[in-house]
Amino acid sequence: MQFNTISVIGLGYIGLPTAAVFASRKIRVVGVDVNQHTVDTINRGEIHIVEPDLDMVVQAAVTEGYLRATNAPEAADAFLVAVPTPFKGDKHEPDLRYIEAASKAIAKVLQPGNLVILESTSPVGATEQMAEWLAEARPDLTFPQTHGEASDIRIAHCPERVLPGHVLRELVQNDRVIGGMTAKCSEVACALYKTFVLGECVVTNARTAELAKLTENSFRDVNIAFANELSMVCDKLDINVWELIRLANRHPRVNILQPGPGVGGHCIAVDPWFIVSSAPEEARLIRTAREVNDSKPEWVINKVKLAVAEYLQENPDKTAKDVTIACFGLAFKADIDDLRESPALAITQEIASTHPGKIVAVEPNIKALPNNLGSLMCLTTYEKASELAQIKVFLVDHKEFKRTNFKDKIIIDTRGIC
Numbered sequence: 001m002q003f004n005t006i007s008v009i010g011l012g013y014i015g016l017p018t019a020a021v022f023a024s025r026k027i028r029v030v031g032v033d034v035n036q037h038t039v040d041t042i043n044r045g046e047i048h049i050v051e052p053d054l055d056m057v058v059q060a061a062v063t064e065g066y067l068r069a070t071n072a073p074e075a076a077d078a079f080l081v082a083v084p085t086p087f088k089g090d091k092h093e094p095d096l097r098y099i100e101a102a103s104k105a106i107a108k109v110l111q112p113g114n115l116v117i118l119e120s121t122s123p124v125g126a127t128e129q130m131a132e133w134l135a136e137a138r139p140d141l142t143f144p145q146t147h148g149e150a151s152d153i154r155i156a157h158c159p160e161r162v163l164p165g166h167v168l169r170e171l172v173q174n175d176r177v178i179g180g181m182t183a184k185c186s187e188v189a190c191a192l193y194k195t196f197v198l199g200e201c202v203v204t205n206a207r208t209a210e211l212a213k214l215t216e217n218s219f220r221d222v223n224i225a226f227a228n229e230l231s232m233v234c235d236k237l238d239i240n241v242w243e244l245i246r247l248a249n250r251h252p253r254v255n256i257l258q259p260g261p262g263v264g265g266h267c268i269a270v271d272p273w274f275i276v277s278s279a280p281e282e283a284r285l286i287r288t289a290r291e292v293n294d295s296k297p298e299w300v301i302n303k304v305k306l307a308v309a310e311y312l313q314e315n316p317d318k319t320a321k322d323v324t325i326a327c328f329g330l331a332f333k334a335d336i337d338d339l340r341e342s343p344a345l346a347i348t349q350e351i352a353s354t355h356p357g358k359i360v361a362v363e364p365n366i367k368a369l370p371n372n373l374g375s376l377m378c379l380t381t382y383e384k385a386s387e388l389a390q391i392k393v394f395l396v397d398h399k400e401f402k403r404t405n406f407k408d409k410i411i412i413d414t415r416g417i418c
């Protein structure tokens, strides 16, 4: 099948790089986003997110006329839906409202022969649900759930699996799971991805593809939870967890991940709950891993409080107001500027709102603190913070912090860099 025009719905961390990579293969791409600022930024050849090298690819694609952004879907040969799937309110249940809105918007311009792909990380059954929404809106067309291989419209789930910070490389090189609602749907979806994917396109059905993506992130979450639990066990037993993990990992079949201040980002801390909400009785380990990882920030905050108490005991002439705490790192992981769902940020914020003394934060990847934090703390350099603080809390293993070698000050090192 020939793909002359592809429409990507949702121009965020996944949709925009995907749109840009298709466009870089000289396929006409229409990117659709409800946010006018996003649309305008892209149409100027600029980007609204941080991802290495993406600015160059987008600028070239827009200048050469292969990528254009708009806020309403237009006719295309294939539609890729890459919208968020957040939680419903404060419940750990998936909210498919953005997929529903995207389906209804696409439905208006669907034509026989079109391919619709759901890329958003989704609970099992979401692709079938999307197909239902499309079918309800377009009774004049036939869909795979009722017409199988003979359907007018092809539908597949092809989850994104790229690592923020390495998106452009991983988009091209990673294997791709292609979950068509029928074999024909998978075949057409494979043809689309093969325009730029060098990895293998592995075919399955839509439900298995949905669970495969959730499984990958849950696997990582469970393994990080194991490391985080070990760090708390070691702390109690006065054993260095980093040395312990190094030693255990010398076993040929052991590969423990690294503890940290908690799990952040918008994927690993979210996706396992989609499995738990589909099978609450069965997914006991997955749920417990989430709870262990979610409890880690609180544990770190308590460590900081204990450190303040210890300092005051050793310095009876001082009060808590005299104690400056430096938090090193605010991003959700090393060497990126993304503060969303960051345990480091949450910990720093909580310390800043309860500690009566000064809080200084060091985050080499941002130029200014988000507006709501400015009154609670100040952003400073590594050197200044090191000099000012009596208590140092290392929350992110940014490369700039790895030279750390403090001997005389109280240090809470959640990343094993000191």
Ligand code: SAJ
Residues within 6 Å of the ligand: 121, 160, 161, 162, 163, 164, 216, 217, 220, 224, 257, 258, 259, 260, 261, 262, 263, 264, 265, 266, 267, 268, 332, 333, 334
């Ligand atoms: N973390 C640890 N210890 C570790 C590894 C990670 O505490 O040993 C923490 C990080 O600091 C961070 C969080 O886990 O707070 C998540 O970081 P990450 O690098 O593990 O993953 P993400 O969220 O950036 O991207 C993940 C990736 N999934 C897997 O590696 C299985 C990526 O491939 C997915 O595409 C992405 O989720 C997604 O979009 O779902």
